[in-house]
Amino acid sequence: MAISVLSILLDGLGTAGWGTEEGAYIILVDEVKKLENPSLVAPTNLFLDEVAEEIYVGRGRHIYVFNPTAILLARLDAGAEVTARRLALDSQGTIYTLDWDQNRVWRYDFFGKRLGELKLEGLPPGADPQKVSLAGLALDGQDRLYLLDAGNGYGYRTNPQGVIQQAIGEGKLRDYSDLDVSRDGGLLAFLSFEEGRVRTYRPSGELVAEFGRRTGSSGGFSQPVAVRLGPDKKVFVLDRNRATLLVFAPEGEFLGELGWGFGLPNDLRIDSRYHLLVADALANRLWSIKVSFQERKRRPAPSLAPGDEGGKETMGTMGSSGSSGGPGPLGQSSLPEPWPGKEEVVPKRE
Numbered sequence: 001m002a003i004s005v006l007s008i009l010l011d012g013l014g015t016a017g018w019g020t021e022e023g024a025y026i027i028l029v030d031e032v033k034k035l036e037n038p039s040l041v042a043p044t045n046l047f048l049d050e051v052a053e054e055i056y057v058g059r060g061r062h063i064y065v066f067n068p069t070a071i072l073l074a075r076l077d078a079g080a081e082v083t084a085r086r087l088a089l090d091s092q093g094t095i096y097t098l099d100w101d102q103n104r105v106w107r108y109d110f111f112g113k114r115l116g117e118l119k120l121e122g123l124p125p126g127a128d129p130q131k132v133s134l135a136g137l138a139l140d141g142q143d144r145l146y147l148l149d150a151g152n153g154y155g156y157r158t159n160p161q162g163v164i165q166q167a168i169g170e171g172k173l174r175d176y177s178d179l180d181v182s183r184d185g186g187l188l189a190f191l192s193f194e195e196g197r198v199r200t201y202r203p204s205g206e207l208v209a210e211f212g213r214r215t216g217s218s219g220g221f222s223q224p225v226a227v228r229l230g231p232d233k234k235v236f237v238l239d240r241n242r243a244t245l246l247v248f249a250p251e252g253e254f255l256g257e258l259g260w261g262f263g264l265p266n267d268l269r270i271d272s273r274y275h276l277l278v279a280d281a282l283a284n285r286l287w288s289i290k291v292s293f294q295e296r297k298r299r300p301a302p303s304l305a306p307g308d309e310g311g312k313e314t315m316g317t318m319g320s321s322g323s324s325g326g327p328g329p330l331g332q333s334s335l336p337e338p339w340p341g342k343e344e345v346v347p348k349r350e
Helices: 005-010
Strands: 025-035 045-049 055-061 062-066 073-078 086-091 095-099 102-108 114-118 134-139 145-150 154-158 164-168 178-181 188-192 196-201 209-210 224-229 233-238 245-248 252-256 265-270 275-280 283-294 342-345
Touching: 025 252, 045 086, 045 265, 045 275, 055 086, 086 134, 095 134, 102 134, 145 178, 178 224, 188 224, 196 233, 224 265, 233 265, 252 283
Parallel strands: 134 178
Antiparallel strands: 025 283, 025 342, 045 055, 055 062, 062 073, 086 095, 095 102, 102 114, 134 145, 145 154, 154 164, 178 188, 188 196, 196 209, 224 233, 233 245, 245 252, 265 275, 275 283
């Protein structure tokens, strides 16, 4: 039985912070699992390989690979000089990791052998090579690579060698902190942590929308840390301070939000069936949440007395946020024994 956000909050798994805006959809939670493993220490940087059904987690110099029940399959060493901050995997099994401390993108094969560094070439006119500051990385379903240059304010689509083929943003993405691309490459989303703003673009560089506001109420951002696109291009923003997922249409319409007692959510991934994977750095676990969407029925406008110019639609409010809840060198496994994973299905209340 699916349960709504309101049910979640009233069940005590989150604290209701009543807002003033109602989304166009009710987000239904069909299934929730807690994934735990001793290696999931403050998990942050995620990638979900839907084909192989594997979960990649970057932490420090290591990349951890888990199965869907959190059993550790491999611990890959990216190198002493590498800090794996952002992860992506192409259809051939090539692993991309962005180390923003060093402003570099490294590539590894499926078994963990380092293939080299991606060298960014062909900056747009006016962009300063000394100001390049890589802050985000994503791949679309055709293995096209996208990078966010927060220093110059651009998003780039590059070939596998790092040659820029398209520059997006016209310098307006300075200090932006994350990006994602739809599977078909038809929509890009960029997030600014500092400004609490999202900008969506077509691959041609045409701006679709700019939206977002700093507020603790429904539909607003407090500390937005990740932006992800769903299979039908819904825009998901993970807010760390509010411990909430906010959902928007590509044009910026607020659709709804979800709080599930996240402790300190730091990253988010979404598969083609709307399974959400949320990294909870405080609880040292991953949340696997299956959601669906139900369009909210709008109340009919009240009848007007003669002479009235118009009426105002009255809507209720929706619960907003959840509160704190609770293989050697890359490719050569050095694990003494496989560490067991723990998968716990969170029961629903009827």
